[in-house]
Amino acid sequence: MQYSPLEPESENYGARGIAGLCRFGKQLQTAALGPTEFRDDQKVQMLATYFDTPFDPGRRLQHQIQERLIEAILDGVWPLHEPLPATRVFSSEIKVSRNTVAIVYERLVEDGYLKSVSRRGYFINERHIREQLNIRVDDHAKDILPTAEHPFNPQAFLTYSYAAQENISKPADWQSYPYPFIYGQLAPDKTSVARWRDCVRLAGTAQHAPTWIGDLVDQDEPMLVNQIIRRMLPQRGFRAEPDEILVTVGAQNALFLVAQLFCRPGVRTDMEEPGYVDTRNIFQSFGAELKYHPVDSNGMRVGDELKGARLVYVTPGHQSPTNVTMSMERRLRLLAHAETHDFIVLEDDYEHELNFIGAQKPSLRSFDRTGRVIHVASLSKALFPGLRLGFIAADRRIIRELRALRRLMYRHPSALDQRAMAIFLSEGHYDSHIRRQRKVLSQKWKKIFRLIETHLPTCQATVTTGGSGVWIRLPERIRAAELQSRAARQGLLIEAGDDRYFSPNSPRNRIRLGFGAIAEEKMEPGIKLLGQLLADSR
Secondary structure, three states: OOOOOOOOOOOOOOOOHHHHHHHHHHHHHHHHHHOOOOOHHHHHHHHHHHHOOOOOOOOOOHHHHHHHHHHHHHHHOOOOOOOOOOHHHHHHHOOOOOOHHHHHHHHHHHOOEEEOOOOOEEEEOHHHHHHHHHOOHHHHHOOOOOOOOOOOOHHHHOOOOOOOOOOOOOOOOOOHHEEEEOOOOOOOOHHHHHHHHHHHHHHOOOOOOOHHHOOOOOOOOOOHHHHHHHHHHHHHHOOOHHEEEEEEEEHHHHHHHHHHHHHHOOOOOEEEEEEHHHHHHHHHOOOOOEEEEEEEEOOOOOOOHHHOEEEEEEOOOOOOOOOOOOOOOHHHHHHHHOOOHHOEEEEEEOOOEEEOOOOOOOOOHHHHOOOEEEEEEEEEOOOHHHHHOOOEEOHHHHHHHHHHHHHOOOOOOOHHHHHHHHHHHHHOOHHHHHHHHHHHHHHHHHHHHHHHHOOOOOOOOOOOOOEEEEEEEOOOOOOOOOHHHHHHOOOOEEOOOHHOOOOOOOOEEEEEOOOOOOOOOHHHHHHHHEEEEEEEOO
8 A cells, every 4th residue: 555745735734734744744754655564562552652541430431442542543653554453452452342442443434533444454544634634824824924023912802801700719629628518519419310311312312313403593492392381380380381481501691691681881780689699790791780689588678779770680589699588578579669660570590499398489470460570490400500401481572582682692502402301301300300309408408507506606597498508697707708718728618708799898707508519427527617617716
């Protein structure tokens, strides 16, 4: 088999092409000089360094072998004129089954990295690799490329700096903390993980694939919308038609869409204090004029101070971050003010299912008779927070506008994820998951209040009816941010509440303990440690 050196016109490459050819070019040149004989043991040794690291038992073995072989091919360590090691030799060297290696080779042939030659074996597909690396830059273009003499300053072009906002900060490695009282994360439910995997696999079959292969443009997966209407909304106390539902990439994306539609400079937007930082930042980014309303044991205070607002954001189910539930009297009063003073209510019901005392309270949307309530919910927060699926239920005229806006942003959420979620809901897995979550979290909820009473006698915990976190008032002289730093050094992860307040001279002695992710047996030693840190502060 003969190979020719690079054609003259192939010598002009961009950055990616140059980087690739630096690795692969030597093998192209070696191939042009003629074949070189290698023993099987030498061939395998050339790949050995790519398999020194042990395989990850949590990932599929075939995928890991394929990744490492592709890396070796692109690094140019294998001669083009020599077949890859025989499956028997290679499998013995890396200590896997011969069938596994054979499957990987066939997949690399399908993907174009290898080519199969009858009776000789598997060879690197030179043409395919060169097509990937061959990014040309015309000679005349090189003369007008920009230089460092004219540096670029992106800050001069920004109309608003999102990076400069004060954001909620949580360690990415929170799982490495012995006592992670972090809010917004959950301990993995192995049963739900297995059932979700089955639903994703089922969604990928020939029966369901036609529903997500094509572009939905601005539409949602009909099966998921139907499941939301049939299974989710009745628990929240209201009904809706398909054109009154919009699927989003999580509840936060829903909040952003609503804010973009209704917020602008000069438009007053009211919200709770303490409140959800990201929502405050979203409203600010669109130039809204913000007004804050205090929260007590019955939720946000509602009165004539709401006059003049155009949008009022509330978290009535479990107020963020205090977790208190808005009383029925205040819910009805809020809706009355909305009609009297002509404003829209943005209801964030992100944690509706996690109520442990009494019956579930109906949502604000269930009492809405004028179409002023925009109901935002999460499909994934209580299931898998990283899944990022949610929905909006609102007046069809509002949904029509939001749908057109969403189309400009990302058209629609993943249709595959939507179909998998629809299957998950239809087969009853979501309801089963919520029952298990409620059982586990209710036990933790009861326990953490007992532990606070026992080990944190100088602190005051806000009484709630459920949720996955507890809001705590520290002694007046204790500063939450300092306590958070000292606790982290001891492996105890807590959340200072400073950034949940937006007005000047706000309290600085509030913390939140999330108990969704921490193992129940770690709760008591963690709370004891927190009590010791508080005692040391005194």
